[in-house]
Amino acid sequence: MADRFDILLLPGDGIGPEVIGAARRVLDAAADHFGFELACDERLVGAAAIRAEGAPVSEETIQAAKSSDAILFGAVGDPEFDGGDVRPEAGLLALRKALDTFANLRPVAAIPALLDASPLKREIVEGVDVLIVRELTGGSYFGEKVEAFDYSSDLSVYTKEEVVRVARVAFEAAGRRKGRLTSVDKANVMATGRLWRKVVNEVAEEYPDVELDHVLADAAAMHLIQNPRRFDVIVTDNLFGDMLSDEASVLPGSMGMLPSASLGAPGTPGLFEPVHGSAPDIAGKGVANPYAAILTAAMMFRHGLDRPDVSDALERAVSTATEAGFLTRDLGGDKNTEEVTQAVIRWIGAGE
Numbered sequence: 001m002a003d004r005f006d007i008l009l010l011p012g013d014g015i016g017p018e019v020i021g022a023a024r025r026v027l028d029a030a031a032d033h034f035g036f037e038l039a040c041d042e043r044l045v046g047a048a049a050i051r052a053e054g055a056p057v058s059e060e061t062i063q064a065a066k067s068s069d070a071i072l073f074g075a076v077g078d079p080e081f082d083g084g085d086v087r088p089e090a091g092l093l094a095l096r097k098a099l100d101t102f103a104n105l106r107p108v109a110a111i112p113a114l115l116d117a118s119p120l121k122r123e124i125v126e127g128v129d130v131l132i133v134r135e136l137t138g139g140s141y142f143g144e145k146v147e148a149f150d151y152s153s154d155l156s157v158y159t160k161e162e163v164v165r166v167a168r169v170a171f172e173a174a175g176r177r178k179g180r181l182t183s184v185d186k187a188n189v190m191a192t193g194r195l196w197r198k199v200v201n202e203v204a205e206e207y208p209d210v211e212l213d214h215v216l217a218d219a220a221a222m223h224l225i226q227n228p229r230r231f232d233v234i235v236t237d238n239l240f241g242d243m244l245s246d247e248a249s250v251l252p253g254s255m256g257m258l259p260s261a262s263l264g265a266p267g268t269p270g271l272f273e274p275v276h277g278s279a280p281d282i283a284g285k286g287v288a289n290p291y292a293a294i295l296t297a298a299m300m301f302r303h304g305l306d307r308p309d310v311s312d313a314l315e316r317a318v319s320t321a322t323e324a325g326f327l328t329r330d331l332g333g334d335k336n337t338e339e340v341t342q343a344v345i346r347w348i349g350a351g352e
């Protein structure tokens, strides 16, 4: 069991530094409690990096990311750069591409203490536990782009190999969970969708114990809020995965609760990032919800650093803190980032 970890912190913009600062303190407390050593390097990314270094992510930062054990990322984006040629968000896309983190795992689970924070009815949300596996480095976000005066296009390309590798991640995850996988595509109208479905069916033969079904993306969007308990693991492409996972974020009540892990080939460092953005509307006020960043750190210990014991302890501390009423404003509470962070730190190791 490893007991020394080299982590690259990339807090980014807006509330990124606030929530990563919180997660860092929780990690330090976990290191004390479990007796492991954390070596954290911290660098700029996004708007902060554009201002200081001239690019949304520097080559040195990409090299530092590649040589770390895992990267804990905050969020990028700043209204100052909206509509400009150099966008902070390009820093995140460049990192995902450089690390080849092709599988983005986004768990969405109902948290008992937060059932009333969701805009959906309690009976719909109760017991929801979905894992969305989104393909992250292909499709229309990365295809050739044309921006002419009066037309533009985003080419969406998927190769068989790109579908195989993300499908395997999803089947493996389903095998460890309830054994059900739903593949989401638009095979009725899109060529990439037909390839997607054919390849997922082929990969399914390697996983006879996982029950597979296929749902069209538009119907999946409907099922996700009408009957989210029908899903265990969902696997889908980059574009549909982006939309479905934001839609799914209303289930637990706030973007501020959703962690994610972006994983590449085994043995390469993962990029661990909350689902939310830089939230410029609340940045600098000390009210950002740090749970997503803390749960993201928990995913880092499970999927990147192979310390599920630490991951379990962090997740339990978050549950306990929410049950004890440590809720930020986005969850209908009145606690600030600092109070929530202290509560989580207090409960690390409790109940072992």
Ligand code: NAI
Binding pocket: 015, 019, 074, 075, 076, 077, 078, 079, 089, 092, 255, 256, 273, 274, 275, 276, 277, 278, 279, 280, 281, 282, 287, 288, 289, 290, 292, 328, 330
């Ligand atoms: P956003 O996720 O930053 O905010 C959406 C809404 O949720 C806002 O009202 C915000 O206050 C709230 N919110 C989000 N996270 C929260 C938290 N932890 N605690 C409390 N409230 C929270 O998305 P938005 O507003 O569409 O984008 C803002 C900027 O972030 C843009 O520049 C966008 O491009 C960027 N962005 C970056 C992402 C990333 O770095 N992974 C992901 C999504 C957006």
Ligand code: MG
Binding pocket: 242, 243, 246
């Ligand atoms: Mg999104």
